[in-house]
Amino acid sequence: MDIRETLKDKSRIIIKIGSSSLTHPQTGALDLTKLEILIREICNIKNMGKDVILVSSGAIAVGSRSAGFQRKPKKLEEKQACAAIGQAQLMMIYQKLFAEYGHMAAQVLMTKNTITNDESRRNAYNTFQELLKLDAIPIVNENDTVSTYEIQFGDNDTLSALVSSLVGADLLILLSDIDGLFTDDPHRNPDAEFIHVVESLNEDLMKMGKGTTSSVGTGGMSTKLSAARIATSSGADMIIANGKDFHIIHKLLLGENLGTLFLGKKDHTFSLEEYLHSINK
Numbered sequence: 001m002d003i004r005e006t007l008k009d010k011s012r013i014i015i016k017i018g019s020s021s022l023t024h025p026q027t028g029a030l031d032l033t034k035l036e037i038l039i040r041e042i043c044n045i046k047n048m049g050k051d052v053i054l055v056s057s058g059a060i061a062v063g064s065r066s067a068g069f070q071r072k073p074k075k076l077e078e079k080q081a082c083a084a085i086g087q088a089q090l091m092m093i094y095q096k097l098f099a100e101y102g103h104m105a106a107q108v109l110m111t112k113n114t115i116t117n118d119e120s121r122r123n124a125y126n127t128f129q130e131l132l133k134l135d136a137i138p139i140v141n142e143n144d145t146v147s148t149y150e151i152q153f154g155d156n157d158t159l160s161a162l163v164s165s166l167v168g169a170d171l172l173i174l175l176s177d178i179d180g181l182f183t184d185d186p187h188r189n190p191d192a193e194f195i196h197v198v199e200s201l202n203e204d205l206m207k208m209g210k211g212t213t214s215s216v217g218t219g220g221m222s223t224k225l226s227a228a229r230i231a232t233s234s235g236a237d238m239i240i241a242n243g244k245d246f247h248i249i250h251k252l253l254l255g256e257n258l259g260t261l262f263l264g265k266k267d268h269t270f271s272l273e274e275y276l277h278s279i280n281k
């Protein structure tokens, strides 16, 4: 059987959208046409009886545009203020659009502490389980406004993989401004070649992921590959695909050969506890 065929059977799906996929490149303002499509795609997955969690970036990009910044703010307190403005705007739009299709959006803001502290992690786990039981669509972002080092070191690629591991998702989809993983950053190296499937993430592959040149993105490909390591070793498949047209979501779930597919490990080698121990050392 084609490995992509198995994507039809996924039942707990995390979708991560990067800032660059939510905003107009010329102005940085939200692309409302694209958002309408995103919400329809997600509601349709819910209507199939599957669980969906959306990890949405964009708070700083949207807030900084509203606050009149010409480019991504550099100072920490500026980013935090912009995140506060932008997150509220994003949630207002998500609430409205999901409600139009009869679905409930729920905001979950997390910090690194939510994952590293045993009690907070258990709380977060219980909340996710309950939200999914209630058929709500959790919309996750880092709590950028209050968590200083999150903004400096944090990125939603890693966060989405940790959420994927926490809730036992079977598929993580990262939608970005690029078709998937190339052998090198194609914006800098025109000879870079596209990689369709990654069966095992070795060190050579990890080195292919470079940072970002985008004016709104944060992690680039390197954080997406770290996310792939976490997600696949907790048993989930992961796809990096282009978020320029969100119709790609149902195409991926029908098994179309789009994006880079990272195959989940069958032996579930990832331990959230061990990972937390390693980042706290």
Ligand SMILES: Nc1ncnc2c1ncn2[C@@H]1O[C@H](COP(=O)(O)OP(=O)(O)O)[C@@H](O)[C@H]1O
Binding pocket: 017, 018, 019, 020, 021, 175, 176, 177, 178, 180, 181, 182, 183, 184, 185, 186, 187, 208, 209, 210, 211, 212, 213, 214, 216, 217, 218, 219, 220, 221, 222
């Ligand atoms: N090996 C690679 N393959 C593909 N893209 C790469 C690679 N290395 C670095 N990149 C860069 O990563 C960018 C995507 O990351 P980013 O800008 O953070 O987007 P997002 O906001 O979607 O998270 C691409 O536009 C590309 O320039």
Ligand SMILES: N[C@@H](CCC(=O)OP(=O)(O)O)C(=O)O
Binding pocket: 017, 018, 019, 020, 056, 057, 058, 059, 060, 061, 083, 141, 142, 144, 154, 155, 156, 157, 216, 217, 218, 219, 220
């Ligand atoms: N939490 C931040 C985004 C962090 C992040 O990883 O951004 P991106 O590289 O656009 O996915 C925000 O909402 O602005």
